[in-house]
Amino acid sequence: MTPFEIKDCALLVRMSGLPPTTNLRELRDRIASCTENALFHHFCETTLRPTFDNPDYRNDFAVWAKLYLEDRVLAERLGILDPYEFRSLSELRAVTLEILDERLGEVTMIPWVRPGDEFFFLEATTVVFATGERIAHPSALAGAIRRMTNGSVYFHFLEARRRPPLWKDDFTAWLLDGGEVNEPYVRALASIDFYFHGLAHLRDELVHVLGGLEGAV
Amino acid sequence: MSAPLSAYEEIVGSSVTRQIRQIGEKLRGIRIVHVNSTREGGGVAEILGWMIPLMLELGLDASWEVLRGTPRFFEITKSIHNALQGGIVAVNGKDWKIYHDVNAENLETLRGTLSDADIVVVHDPQPAYLLPLCEGRKGKWIWRAHIDVSRPFRPVWKVLRSIVGKYDASIFSMAEFAQPLPHPQFLVPPSIDPLSEKNRDIDATELEAVRGKFGLDPARPLLVQVSRFDRFKDPVGVIAAYKMVRKVAPVQLVLAGGGATDDPEGKAVFDDVTEAAEGDPDIHVLLLPPDAHTTINALQRLADIVLQKSTREGFGLTVTEGMWKGKPVIGGDVGGIRLQVVNHHTGFLVNTPEGAAHRIRYLLHHRERIRSIGETGREFVRENYLLTRHLRDYLTLILAVLQGDGERIIYM
Known part of the structure; x- marks a missing residue:
């Protein structure tokens, strides 16, 4: 098996160019017209941003709906969306718009926010670094993940799912490359309900499920 | 005098300093000039005080130029500064002329340095007019707004926007502080220096x-x-x-x-x-x-x-x-x-x-x-929020601006 090369990453965040969002209807219109990178940023990259620290929901739209639009119904509906369940970002966008349209049909007044509480659409460039570290064998994977930075966990286990042609996390892709003997590791990784973990918890969970196989494979 | 990068390794870990060195390697030899309006006092001078030595340590050809102005010029730029933060402050045509003239005088001495640089970072409004005056410049110019311009006094912002809109990119501390501009707007929050007198360990x-x-x-x-x-x-x-x-x-x-x-x-x-x-x-x-x-x-x-x-x-x-x-x-x-x-x-x-x-x-x-x-x-x-993250953000955005192709992922 070719050794697994551990990488690390960081985000460089920029404004998307869309105007600030001040109410639910504008949120709907901006989500309809924003770039896929902006959509990805607010659903997926948010976990790497400094502001992320165990909020109730895992995407920025749900958090904003709860904290500033003060629409808990909408926050709950948006909060359960798992962006990695969708085959493409356009599917994710369509489902998100469906939720927003449904809510716009229910409310008697369009929820709005005070100045200073607007939603800003952002996007990011992911900068990827070589760490120089390698994993030689699947049995060493759990130990290596235990020492990984949040950036490494994000890049290999989450961001990789957006990379063609495999659209899979890097660990699984590497293990599959090693043949059927790695099947228990692949199944262990697939058992994680990963989207609802913060990165620190995700690292713990990865170590837990892979560490449980030690001696068994 | 700031500490060398290795002094921060014990605090932030080798993964962070390794990232910085990797980007530094890509930017080795790049000529970068920062321009602000004071060598001492204030947050911008404090940032440049540590950033320039660390960029030099990484192999960038970094330098720091300071705009020289008359007391009247600084009164005017103080008014511009206040107006950008929402103060209702009149800046008349004569004031804008002085603003232009002082920038033009400074350009006479800075022209060689600025026009040859690969990257010029202009901090805050005082030196912003250097760009439209510096014809034949070869590098990319970035405007760094350290202040909150989210609710500016519009007549003053209208003039300044026509100047800073010509830059290749801008940097704001937070999305909430920014104004729409016709170029990429990066977000780089400020930071603290854990080894400074204000933050070092105390016995x-x-x-x-x-x-x-x-x-x-x-x-x-x-x-x-x-x-x-x-x-x-x-x-x-x-x-x-x-x-x-x-x-x-x-x-x-x-x-x-x-x-x-x-x-x-x-x-x-x-x-x-x-x-x-x-x-x-x-x-x-x-x-x-x-x-x-x-x-x-x-x-x-x-x-x-x-x-x-x-x-x-x-x-x-x-x-x-x-x-x-x-x-x-x-x-x-x-x-x-x-x-x-x-x-x-x-x-x-x-x-x-x-x-x-x-x-x-x-x-x-x-x-x-x-x-x-x-x-x-x-x-x-x-x-x-330590200065190592701040430095990494600057280096990364310089790389992004120089590459200019809007790639979603940059591999070091």
């Missing part, structure tokens, strides 16, 4: 000396707010919160700030604070000189709880400083405090003196939470 002897100097009782909990005497920092609201807590718990309060007794507004706020304190011996109102970094550092470390009960705030670096010292922060629910204070994790966001009093009492009744929240806050700052 017990120094701490006790400061405690003794101000007559603070080691046996009773201490609340500390560090900020200049400004209404937006709500020091009177902090005293109101203290009084609510004082009825049930034997706390002490320190309100420490720099400040400007020659500033009529600052003097009035200081007088209001003194009056609100009503001679209470457990309220210590300290007017400190601008270089009292060690004293500020010690007071933040002596605190059980750090307060920053602002009603309007920029990024709020005093919050960052308090968190770096392992303290829970009770902060106003505004500006950059929102980015740093997360309820129950790094502190509490509050909107009123009552809210602040409630959270102080909660923490005093759950002393173990003071420690655990403080630890979380320190790690949060270590990960996000």
